[in-house]
Amino acid sequence: MKSGIWPPLLLGAGIIAAWEIYVRAAGIDPLLLPPPSAVASYLVENTRMMASNGAATLEELLVGFVCGAVIGLSLGILMQVWHWFREAAYPWLVATQMVPIPAVAPILVLWFGFTIVPKAATVALMCFFPVAVNTVDGLSSVNPELIRLLRTFGAGPWHVMWKAALPSALPRIFSGLRVAMALSVVGAVVGEWVGSTHGLGYLMLHFENRGETAGLFATVAVLTVMGIILFFLVGWVENWAISWRRYAKETL
């Protein structure tokens, strides 16, 4: 069984301790690399500001993630149902991932202004792809014998999708969602860099321009913790949704 939360915490504490000792012992300029203690005290002093900006980023991120997941799932299902659609759309979906997001984001700002929309759209643009690809793969890996059996029960395409293909694709879909969640953190920050008045990405630029390295590190720390929590939240939902998996010795 898992040994729990302690090994990663201990490792993290070790790295932070080494960092602190190194910065102090070597007399590094705190503008180049602030010691963890400085970052921590910055966090404590500016909790409220961090929280309000974090909440803004979280909102953009979640809206974008949910939209991206829904779009990805729908595209995946449509590509599985209509083969011609898969053939036609797949290369274009790949193409969307080849476009550098920082190049697209300013246009989104031009269209939608300094609102939540361009950030959520950036997130959704990055999120939908892994979900769509994993949904298609998951849906097409359903046991053909099971489909044949359901057809002898008079099942139509809808029954087959709902009762056989989607449940057996769930593990793959959740893999896609986990990747999407990790990407959405990056997506939200990039979205904010291009045009925003608040949010963690905005804060980063702000601190960077003013040379407040401790603030910059503190912002990164908040973002990291948020991302990790969100990532594991997806895993938690997955374990709940696929609770049967621990009994499935063989794959169907």
Added chain:
Amino acid sequence: MTMVPTAMKVRGVSRTYRDGTRTVTALEGADIDILDGKFVSIVGPSACGKSTLLNLFCGLDKPDAGSIEAPVLGDGKLLGRVGYMPQQDTLMPWRTVTDNAAVGLECLGSSREAARQRARELMERFGLSGFEHSYPGQLSGGMRQRVAMLRTFLCGRKINLLDEPFGKLDAITRASMQAWLLDYWQENRCTIVFVTHDIDEALFLSDVVHLMSPRPGRIILSLEVDVPRPRKYGEVVTSVHFNELKARLLQSLGRQA
């Protein structure tokens, strides 16, 4: 003697399919009559087209030539009206035993709760009491097979096709499942078409054994098994008559090989 209606009538059926660059003739000119309410086996060497024949019976596939009719079912397509139990148990690991058994009725239009209720009523008869909420991964091979069989029989079809249902079970489990199946069939008469490559199993269970030739498959012998029921495995398989019947089947097979 009254005329028994015909459950399934097969005339001159051929089926060829492509396997990569090769064309494989699985069936050629197969004729069978299956009488209503009978327990019928189809026996033959591996890859003789038994499964192809079952696919045609349940409407999953269409013959290239010849006709397949199910007079007891009336007119209309076969798909969705003939019960089928595939060789793999194809239980869904995300559904409990009850929900797996209920899936057939659900597809046929029952509500989930009504289908579950019907499944629960038969749990005991299928030896699954106490496992209603278990997942397939927690069951033994024999129990999985019972769930798959319950799923098929729950639909209450007049004709049920069983594709090597006991093929992967150990000998002891297999014998008890055979006895159980005969009991169940005697209580709930329906036509059973049982595919196997085990001659003893076929003779012990069936009213008629249809023997298939190696590919391209045809029916080369239809042997009536005039052993009175109820049958006791130990008595039947050691009897002189049983061994005479077995010898006839083996002879016919030998002539083909």
